[in-house]
Amino acid sequence: MLFAGANVNNFVPQPQKVVVQNGVSTFADGSTVGYSRPELKAAAEYAAHALSDVTGVKFRAVKGSGSVTLRLNKKTTVEGAYTLSVKSNKASIAGDGYNGVINGIATLLQMFDPKTNTIENATITDAPAYQWRGMHIDVSRHFLTVDEVKRVIDVIASYKFNKLHWHLTDDQGWRIEIKRYPLLTEKGAWRTHNEQDRICLARAKAWDNADMVMPADRYREIDGKKMYGGFYTQEQIKDVVAYAGERGIDVIPEIDMPGHMLAAVSNYDGVACFAETGWGNTFSSPVCPGKDSALEFCKNIYKEIIPLFPYEYVHIGGDEVAKENWEKCPDCQARIKALGLKNEHELQSWFIDQMEHFFTQNGKKMIGWDECIEGGISKTTTISWWRSWAKDAPTIATKQGNKVIVMPNHRFYLDNDEDQADLQNIYTYDVAEHAADPSLVFGVQGALWSERIPTIERLFYQAFPRAFAIAEIAWRKQNSDFDAFKQRVAGQMVRLNSLGINYRIPNYDNFKVLRAFVDKAEVNLSSLDATAVTRYTTDGSIPNENSPLYTGAITVTENTLFTFRNYHANGHPGDCYRTRYERQEYGLSFLPSGNEKPGLKAQWYDYRGPICSDIESAKFMKQFIVNDVTIPDGAKNNIGLVITGYINIPANDVYTFSLLSDDGSVLTIDSRLVVDNDKEHSALQLAGEMALSKGLHPICVKYFDHNGGILQLTVTDSRGNVLPTEGLYCH
């Protein structure tokens, strides 16, 4: 089954205007989808197929009018807009453009009540807020088959996404046949397991989770070695593009350059700066913009790409380019000199500019990741803003007149753990926040980088339900009634279940890794998903399908380690959540000596390691006094911080310490570990509790980061009141 209903109370995205009328419509076997014009034939066939799936009765496409009739409006006011009317067992959809008709079909499909298979009579007038409603998939880090990509297309089309950004190449795998350069796939599409694969397999084992195991059909024996990967022939690409087109989705190819191109620079001469290629400090050897042969190579690749994708845009990539080689390369330096460029950033801009000229000559517009603006960029480039820490990128771009696709990683990278990119934070995100000219915000896009996504099951788990929030802000701009949205999401989960599409049951409300109690505690879990169940263990083992079911509040009086795991109605398990319940005394506090000064001591070390415990072995740089747990102004680049002092606790109570950091952090109070948020990671907030007596308690936060960084601590009492930062002292 590909489709399933939801009913008019559970639309995602919510249409602009729904007027429900009396009565319901039903459709019987032999129903038809009529189309008024030949260009709607594909839409009618798609609708007939999808409606048959949803209703269980047979629909077929016919020329002329039908039980459902599709029409194109004479004039397009907003591309993608449509009206839909259902009455007297008939439906009629009139769309602004093909995509408008497809959006009307998506709405109609969601209107079938799964219990009764009927539709409430209604008139719907609807239009998208943004023209770019995108989803990005990365088939380089882990490959998806043609059928899997089509499943992704089916699902996102049904939520009115209209762009699929297909990240086809990267250092970990080249996934598209280029006839002129066959080694790109012969060699570049296959690998022995890399570190990312090993991490996936280790997690599969540690979490007992089959979704983290690379599928067996993605292995080949090549020269006696077991190799992992895959690629698409150009014929397969055409097939996927046509399939997506019928569903109103433009496919935008990204052949990332001049960085992230290991298969190209390693297998062909004259593409990189030097004969030796591989990895620099962080990124792979880039293309050499100093060599004409390298530019020729890049253009030759796109010469084969362009005819396969009949849409306006191609994506050049342009992110994360290591410029060390360019600094040393005589050809790059000669180019910089000959063109009078200031530096390597301008060399990158020149390269991007050359490619844009080439695209323009070939009838295409260019999109690039936001690094592309660093050395200047033409006004005609559209920017994908992904670096959430580069907040001025969308401002600079829109000031210049460039269109921007908004997808900052702290919210829109769905491969990240939910946490800071949770349903609510995405839903309430102000899309135009950093735009100098909001009319240049082209739209929004989710991203599914696949380093930790080895299967389609895991892809859907990361994508849903958060992709609903993206679908809705793309359709309606900013939204505020989150509670109403959440209820509709719960309705859509029923739909995902019947489609067999995996999804992550959002975090339990108010989840903490450490719960403190003095006498006893109640374990209360609430989940958005009424169709799912939670199983748990108390011995540290991973719950399985035989573990006890959580059926209501559990009272604990002793130290207990809970491991919870959600299971979908079909038995499919998700990830585990651990929380330790700890019986504590309020404990001793210090009396003020009178010598305390306001603020905390923050010692900065030049630290490059991956865990907090080693920070003090690095070179000491400087001491600051900070009035909060925060990164001091003046500490930069490689940051290791040890922040110490006392926290003044106003009364005996159980306090919650929420520690947000990017990368790792660790909090101790009274020398006891309260929050372990250690190791390299993107912004992640973990909360732990502690029973504390009135008075001063020693506090220590260790933190490290190598690029940007966030550090924030919030302390609340048991009634949820936030403690003021005036209560922090040091000697």
Ligand code: ACM
């Ligand atoms: C990116 O995430 N490197 C665009």
Ligand code: ZN
């Ligand atoms: Zn070079």
